[in-house]
Amino acid sequence: xxxxxxxxxxxxxxxxxxxxxxxxxxxxxxxxxxxxxxxxxxxxxxxxxxxxxxxxxxxxxxxxxxxxxxxxxxxxxxxxxxxxxxxxxxxxxxxxxxxxxxxxxxxxxxxxxxxxxxxxxxxxxxxxxxxxxxxxxxxxxxxxxxxxxxxx
Numbered sequence: 001x002x003x004x005x006x007x008x009x010x011x012x013x014x015x016x017x018x019x020x021x022x023x024x025x026x027x028x029x030x031x032x033x034x035x036x037x038x039x040x041x042x043x044x045x046x047x048x049x050x051x052x053x054x055x056x057x058x059x060x061x062x063x064x065x066x067x068x069x070x071x072x073x074x075x076x077x078x079x080x081x082x083x084x085x086x087x088x089x090x091x092x093x094x095x096x097x098x099x100x101x102x103x104x105x106x107x108x109x110x111x112x113x114x115x116x117x118x119x120x121x122x123x124x125x126x127x128x129x130x131x132x133x134x135x136x137x138x139x140x141x142x143x144x145x146x147x148x149x150x151x152x
Contacts, residue, residue: 005067010120013139017124021063021131022056022105030056030079031107031152037083038150047086048078060103064133075099079107082114082151088143090119093136102136105129107152114151115144126151 008015022030037047051057057077065072075098093099104116106126116124116132119140124132134141143151 008122008124010118010122013118013120013122014134015116015118015122015124015139016068016133018131018133019127020129022107022129024128026056027105027107027128034079034081034107034150034152036150037081039084041085042081042083047081047083050076050078052077060105060131064101064103068133072101079152082143082146084111084146084148084150086143086151087113087145088141090117090140090142092138092140100135100137101133102141103131103133105131108149111149111151112147113144114146117142117144 004019006017006019008017033049052074054077057074060077061072061074064070075096093102106128109126109128114126116126124130
């Protein structure tokens with residue numbers, strides 16, 4: 001069952017979250033397609049897999065368009081492995097002129113750290129099935145170091 005949406009706002013930073021957007025069984029199925037990498041430094045292509053043509057992408061696009069009265073076309077979707085010791089400093093996504101918004105669906109929670117954070121102090125702990133949505137060209141965001149197990 002999908003939870004109520006929660007909006008986090010600090011100044012001009014706005015992050016929308018939707019608990020249980022995916023069911024636990026859907027998350028488990030997607031997470032099982034992402035190999036565990038463990039500790040180390042791995043190139044981005046090894047940590048990701050393109051799923052732009054997966055049915056979940058069209059479902060997400062329809063949901064976001066209806067929820068926010070937008071006309072989005074998802075340019076790229078991928079599974080990602082934030083393996084143990086990986087992290088991301090604060091950044092915005094200005095390298096792709098065709099992409100404005102970012103979304104993530106967290107598939108597991110059996111790790112430590114890996115919290116999503118913003119420059120103005122919004123922090124979101126990943127939960128299985130949680131969808132986040134925000135303007136990636138405006139909201140400076142990052143990921144705290146992942147420990148214990150890989151974050152997917």
